[in-house]
Amino acid sequence: MEKIIIAAKTVNNVIGKDNSLPWHLPADLDFFLRTIEGQFLIAGRKFFESVQGREVFHKGVEGIVISRQKDYKSSTHPVAHSIEEAFQMAEKIGVPKVYILGGGEIYQQIINLVDRLIITEIHENFAGDTFFPEIHQSQWQEVSRIDCQKDAVNPYNYSFVVYEPAS
Numbered sequence: 785m786e787k788i789i790i791a792a793k794t795v796n797n798v799i800g801k802d803n804s805l806p807w808h809l810p811a812d813l814d815f816f817l818r819t820i821e822g823q824f825l826i827a828g829r830k831f832f833e834s835v836q837g838r839e840v841f842h843k844g845v846e847g848i849v850i851s852r853q854k855d856y857k858s859s860t861h862p863v864a865h866s867i868e869e870a871f872q873m874a875e876k877i878g879v880p881k882v883y884i885l886g887g888g889e890i891y892q893q894i895i896n897l898v899d900r901l902i903i904t905e906i907h908e909n910f911a912g913d914t915f916f917p918e919i920h921q922s923q924w925q926e927v928s929r930i931d932c933q934k935d936a937v938n939p940y941n942y943s944f945v946v947y948e949p950a951s
């Protein structure tokens with residue numbers, strides 16, 4: 785089963801603030817929604833409960849939420865109590881790949897277990913309270929990059945970058 789991280793981060797690795805995204809970048813939201821459409825999703829409990837998380841994990845979307853709380857329940861999605869258990873549950877269902885949507889706590893623990901990183905790099909520094917782990921060149925090689933310029937609706941320059949393990 786292929787394991788893929790998808791995330792958007794700033795130059796200073798910020799991914800979130802106050803359990804939300806500190807930027808508005810419609811082109812990235814479109815890219816994100818297109819990429820995960822019809823895919824099997826895994827997310828941490830805090831992102832799952834956030835405004836964006838609720839928009840993504842609506843009824844009918846397949847995926848798993850991860851929580852350490854033994855009695856945590858979702859009316860829409862199964863709950864795993866560890867990352868390993870989430871992967872085992874997805875394997876058992878038989879999905880060929882999973883997209884890991886974060887947030888920060890999940891990315892930190894999972895980055896060394898995945899096959900690919902799909903990263904929107906926003907060419908700005910933001911203040912935030914949640915961070916993406918450093919993408920070390922010794923561990924990850926860039927395999928594709930699309931650079932995009934700011935425009936009337938997207939106020940920052942940004943790049944869609946894919947990383948795979950360095951060979």
Ligand SMILES: NC(=O)c1ccc[n+]([C@@H]2O[C@H](COP(=O)([O-])OP(=O)(O)OC[C@H]3O[C@@H](n4cnc5c(N)ncnc54)[C@H](OP(=O)(O)O)[C@@H]3O)[C@@H](O)[C@H]2O)c1
Nearest residue numbers: 791792800803804828829830831851852886887888889890
């Ligand atoms: N820019 C992006 O691409 C992006 C993507 C996603 C999220 N975000 C942002 O990231 C922030 C949320 O991230 P976060 O780090 O605060 O929270 P998170 O990673 O979404 O969720 C953390 C929670 O996941 C559960 N958890 C974590 N590790 C676990 C483990 N090993 N076993 C079992 N459960 C585990 C725990 O839930 P319990 O407390 O229930 O035990 C923990 O409190 C928000 O600001 C959000 O907007 C940004």
